[in-house]
Amino acid sequence: MTERADKTIELRVLRYNPVTDEKPHHQSFTVPYTSDMSVLQGLQWIKDTIDGSLTYRWSCRMAICGSCGMMINAEPKLACHTLLRDLAPGPVTVEPLNHFPIERDLVVTVDDFVKKIESVTPWLIPKHPKPVSEGPYNQTPAQMAAYENFSACINCMLCYAACPQYGENPKFIGPAAMAILQRYDGDSRDGGSALRIDAVHGEDGVWGCTAVGACSDVCPKAVDPMHAVNQNKMNTALDYFLRFLKKRDTK
């Protein structure tokens, strides 16, 4: 038997239309819900029955594509992974991810985030390249454990919305980019860390982090980006000192 949606909850959604609105404003909707409905389904109900212009991103509705990140009651969350029944009796505020420019309603600009991910050379660069005929690159469970959690990132940007240092300085490389960097740097088969070290150095690199730790708290995939950032503080310090030795070697 299907459950009837006889309970309702108020969603206070931040709306912004770049053509007509000077700045964003909240709009309230009363949404009927069942116990298995997510915030994303609440938004879909609004779009289908009340206001077709409500704009938000989503795709998989199962916490794997990373599209539906938004601030739900001021916390960065995946809308498909947050149940309305857990937010009852409401009202629930639904806003676009913090620290990113708003394009329209709940959709934010992702360009900066994508550039940051690209800047860490996010692919494996084999330490010892070999032809396929020589078989796979083997790895022990311990070698895999060194990077496995960092490989679980779904690029949802919740960690950037949680990070006050990124909010203060949008140039800061930020949590997920460092988690993704560590996913490759920490891989025993990879030999590309020299290509990635520039993203780690400097004012806008890992030293912009003051160990607030909110990124790891909000991550829906237990990636622990704070650990990746702070591990790389050690790497950049070592690289800084070893650089002098390396330069002498090349002469």
Added chain:
Amino acid sequence: MSERRPYVRPMPRDWWARWPFRHYTVRELSGVTIAIYAAVLLSGLVALLQGPAAWDAWRGWLASPASLVLHGALLIAMLWHVRTWFQILPKTMPKLILGGTPVPQRTITLIGTSVAVICSSALVAFVLWRPF
């Protein structure tokens, strides 16, 4: 295609005083305790250099109610700092892998905190009982 006019929301200047960052702010501020206590010890050293009268005055100040309140406050802040410092310790060190699996961060925190508690208690016991 409609017009693009991305709206940038301002960052509140007092973010550090707000939930959920208050915990972080208190943790960082509790670290100032060490600097304050170092200043207390340093002033004692200066008093010692200045001679017996200054030294006695400094010891007199240590026993005053104001100093006792300060030391009580410093102790509470220090205990909080120890607790939270070991909470983030596993995030600031390289990943520990033992026998093919990562050591849980809770275990690292527990071991670190226990070592700190045991060492501090041993020191307090040593000073109170003065075996020599």
